[in-house]
Amino acid sequence: MQHLPENTGWIEVVTGCMFSGKTEELIRRLSRARYAKQSVVIFKPRIDARYSDDNVVSHSRQELAAQVVDQPSEIVEQATDVDVVGIDEAQFFGAELVAAAERLADTGKRIVVAGLDQDYMGRPFEPMPHLMAVAEYVTKTLAICTRCGNPANRSQRLIEREAQVVVGGSESYEARCRRCWKPAPEEQAPLFEATESRS
Ligand code: ZN
Numbered sequence: 001m002q003h004l005p006e007n008t009g010w011i012e013v014v015t016g017c018m019f020s021g022k023t024e025e026l027i028r029r030l031s032r033a034r035y036a037k038q039s040v041v042i043f044k045p046r047i048d049a050r051y052s053d054d055n056v057v058s059h060s061r062q063e064l065a066a067q068v069v070d071q072p073s074e075i076v077e078q079a080t081d082v083d084v085v086g087i088d089e090a091q092f093f094g095a096e097l098v099a100a101a102e103r104l105a106d107t108g109k110r111i112v113v114a115g116l117d118q119d120y121m122g123r124p125f126e127p128m129p130h131l132m133a134v135a136e137y138v139t140k141t142l143a144i145c146t147r148c149g150n151p152a153n154r155s156q157r158l159i160e161r162e163a164q165v166v167v168g169g170s171e172s173y174e175a176r177c178r179r180c181w182k183p184a185p186e187e188q189a190p191l192f193e194a195t196e197s198r199s
Contacts, residue, residue, distance in 0.1 A: 009105035013132050015117040016141035018155040019175040025141060026086050026114040027064050033084040033110070042066040042086035043075045045093055047167060072100035079104055090115030091125045092165065098130045119164050120157040120173070121183055143175030150177035160185050 014025045030040045044066045064086075069075055072093050079085045085104055090097060090113045101111050117132075117140070119125045132138050145152040152175040159172050166172060176182075 007108065009108045009110060010137070011101050011105045011111045011113065011131065011135040012137040012139070013128070013135040014112065014114040014139045014141060015128050015132065017116065017118065017143055017153050017175050018173045019170070020141035020143040020152070022114040022116075022141050023088055025139065026088055026112055029112050030064060030084060030086045038083040039081065040064075040084045040086065041079060041082045042088055043069050043078070044088040046070050047089075047092045047165070072097040076100050076103055079109065082109065084110045084112065087111070087113045088115075090131065091119075091128055093127065095127050095130070097127050098134065101131060102134060116155065118154060120155055120166070121164075122154055122181065125164075145177035145180050146174040147176060147180040150179065152177045152181075154178065154181040156181050156185075158185055 012029070014022050014029075016022055026042070030042060034040045042064055046068050066086075066088065067078060069078070073096070075085065075087065075097075087093070087097070087101070092115075097113075101113060105111050113128075113131055113135070115128045115131075116125050117128050140153070143152040144150075146156075154176050155173050156176040157166065157173055159166070159168075
């Protein structure tokens with residue numbers, strides 16, 4: 001962003017697949033606001049119990065204190081005196097988060113929301129698509145495909161589970177490009193076959 005708006009709130013969305021640096025980007029933006037003496041809080045859903053209960057911890061182990069909440073309404077309640085509100089793992093909050101983010105932005109706050117844009121089947125992962133629509137700023141983050149090194153925008157689930165939400169790290173998921181990603185683990189073909197079929 002070249003220019004920071006004055007006397008108004010807004011919504012920024014940082015979204016992409018797993019291992020694309022969404023949380024690092026969220027932490028970078030909020031740390032920068034904190035250097036400017038703005039008050040900053042990060043919220044995250046209780047479902048994400050990876051690494052730590054009290055910190056937003058990205059895969060690269062950068063940390064920033066976070067409040068764990070069950071409902072988006074708690075974010076609205078707890079962010080009353082805060083300038084910049086960060087929300088991590090936003091895809092786990094559900095549709096209610098959109099109204100909460102809009103309400104906070106309407107009261108003059110800067111909201112930075114990070115979350116997965118697609119689920120493990122490559123389907124838009126609500127409420128992120130809705131948030132992208134109402135946000136002032138959208139940043140799509142890309143990972144690097146574990147198979148071929150191309151820019152990757154999909155999360156490949158490596159374990160056979162049908163639930164939309166399976167919380168996990170590199171043991172359960174890897175980043176894949178459009179070409180290497182497969183909808184289900186059992187349908188994965190070895191890389192040389194995928195290459196052959198394209199010729
Ligand atoms: Zn690839």
